[in-house]
Amino acid sequence: MFRRTLPAAAFALSCAIAAPAAEAQQRTRLTVYTALENEQLAPFKRAAEAAVPSIEIAWVRDSTGIITARLIAERQNPRADIVWGLSVFSLLQMEAQDMLEPYTPRGAEALRSNFRSDRSPMTWTGMDAFVSAICFNTVVAQQRNLPRPSTWADLLKPAYRGQIVMPNPASSGTGFLTVAGWLGAQGNDAAWTYMTQLHENMQVYTHSGSAPCNNAARGEYGMGISFDMRAVTLRNQGAPIEIIVPTDGVGFDLEATALIRGGRNAEAAKRLADFAVSRQAMELYGRYYALVALPGVQPAVQNYPAEFEQRLVSQNFRDVALRRDAILREWSSRFDAKSAPRN
């Protein structure tokens, strides 16, 4: 008898513990996959739920790679209703696998033309641009007498030998965006030559896009190639870092919104997609990023150079996304094999 009651009791207990609290609610609960930063989630949710009262946002947030891997793994049976805040490269990869639900949000035509899908109806809409940037630790620089770089070309200086960290493009979206930017700005051959030379100064290729900036902020390395947004969080905590957007053409990526094909709350998701391109939302994005998709919205974020927009290389996202495999294969064959740590 005991044996029969024990598992039964255990099962009942586990069910009681494991069952998600049943919430009586009127609003549609949208499962939103995102790679937005932690601190953005609360204000974004508040703003969206205020603007579209019929929805409630349930975030699933992780790094770009993990969220993309999850979305693709779940392809046959999608769990997300909508993606809000994910690299456009990831979205294009998903578009190629027919995972996006075409929908042109109300007012999306007003967005900058390279900040939205060229399909009709659109498969994705851009939010803002984030760029690869250099997190430069001023304290370490002073100790080691490192000059402040202002261009990518500066990073080749022998003085920086073993002082630079960047993300492995095969592990990290940030790493890829950086490499894509160099390819776009310098052209194929010149870019590969550049990377080969840069490799000599590289201390480590990390598996995470944030790690280079985090490490630079802690003074582990003199500078880390990362993305602009990361640096802000760190500086707010008191890290002595300066964020440098090189003047000789930076690669950029878009944070974008897309509906998932087969999502369970398509209508509600469309309302959120509408909000995501609204001026109100763009002003929200502008609190974190210097360049948003809707022309004429003045970003509130500080410390960006005035001519920021001109520094971005012009790139065809779909073209780069299609070449992604080839680029990474090339990169891995050149730099992955030399894997021993460098000093």
Add this chain to the structure above:
Amino acid sequence: MSAGLAEAPGAALAAAPAPYLVVDQVSKSFGTFRALERASLTVGAGEFVSFLGPSGCGKTTLLRAIAGLDPATSGRIVQDGRDITGLPPSARDFGIVFQSYALFPNLNVSENIAYGLRGKAWPRSRRQQRVAELLTLVGLADQATKYPAQLSGGQQQRVALARALANEPGLLLLDEPLSALDAIVRLHLRQEIRALQRRLGVTTVMVTHDQEEAMGVSDRVVVMSRGRIEQIGTPEAIYRHPATAFVAGFVGRSSHFDAVVDATPGMLRAEGLVLPCPATRGLLFGTQVSTYIRPEDVRLGPQAQALPGHFVAQVTHVEFLGPICRVSLEAGRLRLEADVHPSLVPAVGSDVMAALPEDRLLVFPQDV
């Protein structure tokens, strides 16, 4: 030789009560290993039967087949008229005591004894009464609330016995019940078990490798070797009239030598000696035989001189055993042991006259 062997001469077959347990041609294999080969025997109601043999002889296998713990591969087992061969243990009617006792360490003495007393048939008051009864029966009335770890080996054994008897089973199985105890406790307990068994009249089968134990308490002994039953009989019959060379060598003490049947009928030739032995009359000249003689049957000195076929032997060693002395002898390549009264012990190194009484020689033709 197998089932046909059954009862040796002298076994009190007529006196055996009605069969309670019938084991018929039971075999047991573990994979390709035949642990038990066509064992057949009957146990009368109220009888105490021991399975005796060296380790690996199949005695425990047979016991576990009777209990249903390791069911027989083929054959038939009938208990009290019911075919139980394929029944699970829980559907049979027996109590068992293991060598380890397998007392439940987390239950006290009373709880252990009461373990099988459950269900509607055993309301609380009746159960308590029965436990008290059993505790008195095994003399542990004052130990009821102790845990097994707090008891001596002998006491644990009694708890196991009381637990096995609690349901008043028709058959009591004892698997080496005494071998974990020291010699004195062992002797005492085996007598106690026998007395208890007589009093309750419960049919009992005990497995043991200790022949003194088997001989001491059993109505009949089943001698086993290499998965086969060698002989079934009263202790005396087994000792006096071993049915096989194995039994002769295994049960009791004996000297062994090889011999050949002589041309003269009724004579044996061994190590240069010619010995009269009427038991060989039926055997062909030249047959190789294994010969055994008990030490108490060897005659020395004047007693020997009176017998035909006496010979001279040298005393090589004398062992004092209390009531008797055991003398080791050598005659050529023949080595013998003889028991003599301590007052008659010859000196080591001296020559004595020795003889092997012809009716005491145990002769078994060797398998060629």
Add this chain to the structure above:
Amino acid sequence: MSDLALPVRVQVPLEQRLLRLGLLLALAVLLLGLVLPLGTLLLRAFEDADGHFVGLANFVAYVATPSLRIAAWNSLWTAALTTIIVVPLAFGFAYALTRSCIPGKGIFRAVMLLPVLAPSLLPALALIYLFGNQGMLRVLLFGESIYGPAGIVAAQVFYCFPHAALILAVALSTADARLYEAAEVLKAGRARIFATVTLPVARYGLVSASVVVFTLVVTDFGIPKVIGGQFPVLATDVYKQVVGLQNFNMGAVVGLVLLLPAIGAFLLDRWADGQRAGTLSGRAVPYVPKPRRARDLPLLALCLLVSTALVGIVGVAIWGSLVTFWPYNLTLTLNNYDFDRFDTAGWSALWTSVRIALAAAVCGTALVFTTAWLLERGAPGGKLGHAVRFIAGLPLAVPGLVLGLAFILFFNHPANPFGFLYGTLAILVLNGMVHFYTVMHLTAATAIRQLDPEFEAVGASLKVPAVVTFGRVTVPICLPAILDIAVYAFVNVMTTVSAVIFLYGPDTKPASVAVVHMDEAGQASAAAAMAVTILAVTCSVKLLQLASGGLVERLTQRWRRR
């Protein structure tokens, strides 16, 4: 005489059939939670991205990549080096605990457990604080970088130490004093006694500890990811393929490759297990050490040294969780514990973790213990038993990331009737149970095997159903082991990251994942704070177990006293 006797048709009683059914049920759970998901994943190794069968093409492509050999070699040698460092250290520590008269054994025993109670990110962060380029003890590295094999091995040594020490302490605690007396009577010297008596008895434990350490290092990905720099190992290769490149097919290939060393180690362990028979007889007399300075003092020094290192690392992490921004603003603050500022899940992640861990501990222990009993006693033997036993041994060799990915692909398949589990806490609970199944099973099986093999036979002869004997005898006797299993499950599920990072849903983000997220977001102090909080929870549970152990002992283990 020909063998004409009819074979016996053994009647299987209803009870026995029910027990077999129970075993079948256990098999079903293991199939659902392990075999089918892994199978789904491994099939991917033979498919292209669109799901077409491509045979061995993926393997060929992978072998053609030079990084395979490098990563495989790196995995092997870091694991081997860690094993070589950890096992002797742990042996010395365990030897001191069991065979010497040093004071404070209880404290050392508790300290030894610290690393298993913390998420693996905690030592990695602490090592960066200590030995990173801004580290307090950086000079000790003589210019070597902690980012790379040095850091991996150092962090793994910390992380694996308790696993090895626990196994060896058990192996050394079962010594037969009579062997030592015999050796001394034969005038064997101390070294000879050690080599001929102590080591052979501990041989199985040594093999087992080595296998566990080796497997842990090969399959762990958290440490190499955080502190390994770009030093590639197999586990980070899986990460790169799956997370960086979203190439599940290649990820499955690497996952398969990753299983090889782990399975090899596992087979070695099995082999050693087979050799073990007869090392310890049932009537051994327990060995009681006598004080001896020449032995006790060095061992005490070793224990102090190891304990200082373990406590030091945890201490640095605690300190790290209190500083404002390391290394530039070392003002102490409690702000880092205000998790809602750093992560949307905030403190609720901790409660989520506790709920998952509790459920996994309760369900897992019930499942594991009942199954182990069915295998050993209730319904042993047969092909079914072999199958369950084999599957029970598998999870040790499966890296968490591989298991997590397998879970997504299997449970989220549209045709899977268990799809409703996806995204719920239940799937995280199932994952936790399966992930740590092997060690829980081994503990349960060992405890049950120590019971008299005839308990069930006695029960049957008294017409008491086996389940009653299970409830009245087996479970009460094994209660300490059952508690051990439950606490083990709780602690491991609390701290694991790799298996659950793909599986949590909007409301079910566990604290260990929050640690990774906060670290990624550059909030190292908050990440350390969450790791310390997890450590506090697991420590409390462990202390609760020790405290309640006394109570449980008094209430249910009274019979052990003489």
